[in-house]
Amino acid sequence: MTKNLIILFAVLFPIWAKAQDPLAKTNAAILACKAEKWEEAVSMADQAIADPQEASQAYTWYVAGFIWKELYKLEESSFRTSPMREKSIQYLQKAITLDKDKKYKKDIDAALRYLAISYFNDALKRSKEISAISENEPEEIYSKFRDLLHSIAPLTDFSEYDKQMFKSLGQSHYRLWELNTTDRTHAIKSNSYFQKVLILDENDCDALHNLVILHYNQGVYAIRSVDVQSDISELIIKQEEAIRQFHLALPYAQKCFDVCKKTPEYYKALMYCYRALGNDEAYDRLKLEFDNSRGK
Amino acid sequence: MAFKLKLFGGILLLLLASTELFAQKIDEADTRAIVQANYIYQFATNCNWPNEVKKGKFYIGVLGNVPLVENLKEKYGSKPAGTQIIEISSLTDIPTTQFFHILFIDKSRKNDLAKAIKELKSKNTLIITNWEGAIAGGAHINFKSLSNAIRYEMNETLMLEKKIQPGIKILQWKID
Numbered sequence: 001m002t003k004n005l006i007i008l009f010a011v012l013f014p015i016w017a018k019a020q021d022p023l024a025k026t027n028a029a030i031l032a033c034k035a036e037k038w039e040e041a042v043s044m045a046d047q048a049i050a051d052p053q054e055a056s057q058a059y060t061w062y063v064a065g066f067i068w069k070e071l072y073k074l075e076e077s078s079f080r081t082s083p084m085r086e087k088s089i090q091y092l093q094k095a096i097t098l099d100k101d102k103k104y105k106k107d108i109d110a111a112l113r114y115l116a117i118s119y120f121n122d123a124l125k126r127s128k129e130i131s132a133i134s135e136n137e138p139e140e141i142y143s144k145f146r147d148l149l150h151s152i153a154p155l156t157d158f159s160e161y162d163k164q165m166f167k168s169l170g171q172s173h174y175r176l177w178e179l180n181t182t183d184r185t186h187a188i189k190s191n192s193y194f195q196k197v198l199i200l201d202e203n204d205c206d207a208l209h210n211l212v213i214l215h216y217n218q219g220v221y222a223i224r225s226v227d228v229q230s231d232i233s234e235l236i237i238k239q240e241e242a243i244r245q246f247h248l249a250l251p252y253a254q255k256c257f258d259v260c261k262k263t264p265e266y267y268k269a270l271m272y273c274y275r276a277l278g279n280d281e282a283y284d285r286l287k288l289e290f291d292n293s294r295g296k
Numbered sequence: 297m298a299f300k301l302k303l304f305g306g307i308l309l310l311l312l313a314s315t316e317l318f319a320q321k322i323d324e325a326d327t328r329a330i331v332q333a334n335y336i337y338q339f340a341t342n343c344n345w346p347n348e349v350k351k352g353k354f355y356i357g358v359l360g361n362v363p364l365v366e367n368l369k370e371k372y373g374s375k376p377a378g379t380q381i382i383e384i385s386s387l388t389d390i391p392t393t394q395f396f397h398i399l400f401i402d403k404s405r406k407n408d409l410a411k412a413i414k415e416l417k418s419k420n421t422l423i424i425t426n427w428e429g430a431i432a433g434g435a436h437i438n439f440k441s442l443s444n445a446i447r448y449e450m451n452e453t454l455m456l457e458k459k460i461q462p463g464i465k466i467l468q469w470k471i472d
Contacts, residue, residue: 174320213320220323223330228375232338232469239331239445246444269322276327278441
């Protein structure tokens with residue numbers, strides 16, 4: 001009789017215990033997480049999502065996603081292709097599909113927003129260090145940011161993010177052009193990115209000014225490439241090439257000067273364009289104005 | 297179930313694309329001065345001076361254009377013109393004692409052209425200028441703008457009077 005009671009207890013206790021706490025593994029994961037026992041937290045979270053009963057709950061996936069996000073922050077935040085971040089997103093997105101009454105939506109969205117922004121930051125950082133072989137990476141990472149943020153906030157206006165990204169890529173391609181000015185590939189790409197910024201905001205001062213510099217400096221480079229071995233015919237050809245670039249730079253310099261707060265850089269950009277095109281009158285007028293503004 | 301994990305959530309700040317840190321800089325070089333310097337070098341190397349001044353250094357003087365002097369010195373100073381080594385000087389007045397093979401007078405000193413012509417009448421000095429009407433005023437070569445590019449006009453007769461023979465390349469690219 002006693003033996004039978006013990007067997008019955010052994011069979012029923014886990015069922016009873018489970019009934020008392022249907023999310024036992026999930027809650028154990030939370031406790032471990034709070035205690036910053038990450039190994040245990042991950043182990044419990046993984047057990048929870050492997051448990052059919054707990055895995056049917058949005059909360060379980062949210063907790064698992066959250067714990068992986070915390071681990072990503074602790075261990076892989078400087079790792080662009082972090083598997084922890086991928087796993088966290090996967091779990092949080094699973095939580096969304098199970099969260100029919102949107103009970104955890106706010107918390108899940110906050111976690112996903114954090115991860116989305118981490119992609120944006122990675123894309124921006126990567127854009128500043130691109131080489132010819134890694135030039136597509138920033139946009140690939142950036143599209144992850146866009147997709148993720150769009151999934152939780154479909155009405156997000158991405159214009160400001162796009163502008164930041166395009167400007168950064170424009171500047172990076174400009175730097176690549178400067179490393180090898182005989183190859184215009186990166187100058188063309190730089191121009192293309194700044195043009196994209198102007199499509200979003202035709203008065204963006206950074207884009208306007210950078211386009212001035214891009215074209216103007218290409219002109220200067222053409223002139224500088226004339227050396228003692230060059231003859232007059234080459235000088236004339238290089239000059240014509242430079243003049244074309246100066247003509248491209250001038251409208252951006254003028255617009256930047258007209259619509260943006262006047263800075264020494266914007267003054268110089270417009271002054272130099274006029275000087276390079278031989279418009280001494282406009283150059284002298286601006287120089288006088290510039291010197292007066294600086295109290296000279 | 298109401299347990300909030302926000303305790304660990306934190307906020308990740310957006311990085312800002314710093315235009316300051318990675319700012320592109322405009323090249324401050326005076327391109328007109330670079331081009332004029334190259335032309336002057338071409339005149340020095342593609343014109344023929346009389347034998348009596350083909351010894352010693354090849355002197356180029358510049359009156360009133362600092363960027364041009366700097367460019368000439370930087371790129372063509374100490375380079376050969378024929379068998380002579382080029383020496384560049386920045387002048388404050390028309391040279392009356394020292395001989396110069398080439399004298400450039402900037403438009404900021406255009407009033408000095410008449411004096412230069414008078415003082416250098418008996419010397420084989422090529423006078424180069426950069427303003428409209430300078431050829432009529434007695435300059436030998438004058439830079440002028442053609443579709444925003446720098447080209448040059450010349451008075452070949454006056455040059456020949458000075459026994460300075462312009463080379464074929466110089467004649468080929470002059471404008472009227």
